[in-house]
Amino acid sequence: MPLRLPAIPTIRPLIPRSSIFRPLSTMATPPPDTRPIVVSGPSGVGKGTLYGMLFDRHPDTFALSVSHTTRDPRPGEERGVHYHYVTMDDFEDLIAKDGFVEHAKYGRNRYGTSKKTIEEQTAKGKVVLLDIEMEGVKQIKNSGISARYIFVSPPSIETLEKRLRGRGTETEQSIQERLSQAQKELEFSKTPGVHDIIIVNDDLEESYKKLEEFVYKS
């Protein structure tokens, strides 16, 4: 899921879904390694853009993990699509039952990725992709689930700032918060062995190629 800073949320456009009339050449081709894929990196670096391309070019193969949240749905958000909306009691109950691979609190609200969500998508034959911020990555690593880890890095902090501004979704305060958080994420990404691949998202098509190659390698 997108970085959970208490700021204006980014709602990604829904990626066109399957059609039974799709030609054979574009039908689902699962990668040899079907473990969940954890994508992290600073807000605005282009994570959503990159995995959006992966979903587009490999329809019906991947599923973006839908997080649980205790916050209310915002206009235009759909239950089970943007989030699973639950009460604080239900959320805390799930924590007690060890139902999350990662969870966090931002402001008054809780957010998390449930084990069941991952299991359900995996059972449907989908490769689950999790868009997770740094603390979540640490928790998933400790949760015992087997996953592959991709970090998307900006060519420079200046480029990251340009992208955040260019996206037009952030307030000045939110941009500053995201840039300061980005420094921490970039520092963490240098920890040896944390990520299986670091993609420096400079040229988009080049970065996409690296992503696809990594995801589909055996």
Ligand SMILES: Nc1ncnc2c1ncn2[C@@H]1O[C@H](COP(=O)(O)OP(=O)(O)OP(=O)(O)O)[C@@H](O)[C@H]1O
């Ligand atoms: N390689 C690239 N070159 C130029 N612009 C890019 C590139 N990749 C992404 N962008 C642009 O950068 C902006 C941020 O991208 P995106 O929203 O995918 O980031 P994100 O990492 O998913 O952010 P968040 O974690 O906040 O959801 C978008 O406007 C996107 O079009």
